[in-house]
Amino acid sequence: MRIRVVNPNTTAAMTATIEASARAVAGPGVHVEAVTSAMGPASIESHYDEALSVPGVLAAVAEGERAGVDAYVIACFGDPGLDAARELARGPVVGIAEAAMHAATLLGRGFTVVTTLERTTGRAWDLAARYAPAGACRGVHACEIPVLELDRDPFLADRVATLAGAALAADGADVVVLGCAGMADLARTVSARIGVPVVDGVAAATALAQSLVTLGLRTSARGEFAPPPPKPYSGALSGFAKSPVSRGSRAM
Numbered sequence: 001m002r003i004r005v006v007n008p009n010t011t012a013a014m015t016a017t018i019e020a021s022a023r024a025v026a027g028p029g030v031h032v033e034a035v036t037s038a039m040g041p042a043s044i045e046s047h048y049d050e051a052l053s054v055p056g057v058l059a060a061v062a063e064g065e066r067a068g069v070d071a072y073v074i075a076c077f078g079d080p081g082l083d084a085a086r087e088l089a090r091g092p093v094v095g096i097a098e099a100a101m102h103a104a105t106l107l108g109r110g111f112t113v114v115t116t117l118e119r120t121t122g123r124a125w126d127l128a129a130r131y132a133p134a135g136a137c138r139g140v141h142a143c144e145i146p147v148l149e150l151d152r153d154p155f156l157a158d159r160v161a162t163l164a165g166a167a168l169a170a171d172g173a174d175v176v177v178l179g180c181a182g183m184a185d186l187a188r189t190v191s192a193r194i195g196v197p198v199v200d201g202v203a204a205a206t207a208l209a210q211s212l213v214t215l216g217l218r219t220s221a222r223g224e225f226a227p228p229p230p231k232p233y234s235g236a237l238s239g240f241a242k243s244p245v246s247r248g249s250r251a252m
């Protein structure tokens with residue numbers, strides 16, 4: 001089984017963190033390939049960044065389809081391009097916010113999200129409304145460290161653990177969700193420090209994608225996630241006009 005984990009930003013060092021987290025949960029016979037987006041922003045921490053990261057995500061999925069990839073993980077906490085990727089891929093596509101929030105609802109009554117910048121918290125709340133039952137997301141808290149500074153901060157684990165511990169108490173939550181793919185390597189350390197489950201979406205999404213393939217389940221091609229209708233695309237996006245594959249064989 002081949003799982004492609006797409007880092008929607010263009011920073012290769014962050015892809016290495018993502019890859020290590022995904023590989024740590026890959027079972028025997030599962031090949032994890034982490035890819036860095038070939039176009040777009042160096043980090044994603046605004047709606048503008050997020051919108052302009054989507055073509056790179058879709059190009060990575062289209063290329064994966066040509067190469068025979070079985071499933072995809074979108075490894076940015078805004079889940080950029082998730083629904084569009086589902087229209088392109090034969091196999092399942094899982095977003096890290098989606099996987100982390102669903103996992104958190106299996107582990108406790110309420111979760112709190114610890115993320116990067118305050119300006120990204122609105123997106124996290126929007127995704128919680130989509131993925132979690134009402135009331136399950138108890139809070140979204142920013143450590144105010146920009147994405148590209150996460151791996152430069154020698155006290156990052158301390159800062160995230162302190163914030164997460166305070167957030168749990170303030171929100172009445174019992175699970176923590178890490179709100180950035182660049183925090184993927186912190187889950188165990190932070191969990192040991194604060195004594196509750198801490199969910200890294202990269203690991204959760206990789207494990208979930210792997211499970212869906214093992215179960216023989218894929219995105220339904222009936223209705224909304226059917227391949228996009230062909231049409232001309234213009235200008236810088238003209239290369240996106242053609243669907244990468246015909247998914248005529250996708251039945252489930």
Ligand code: 2AL
Pocket residue numbers: 009042043044045075076077078115116117120147179180181182
């Ligand atoms: C992210 C993430 O996961 N990757 C990125 O570039 N930005 N999320 C975030 N909340 O800042």
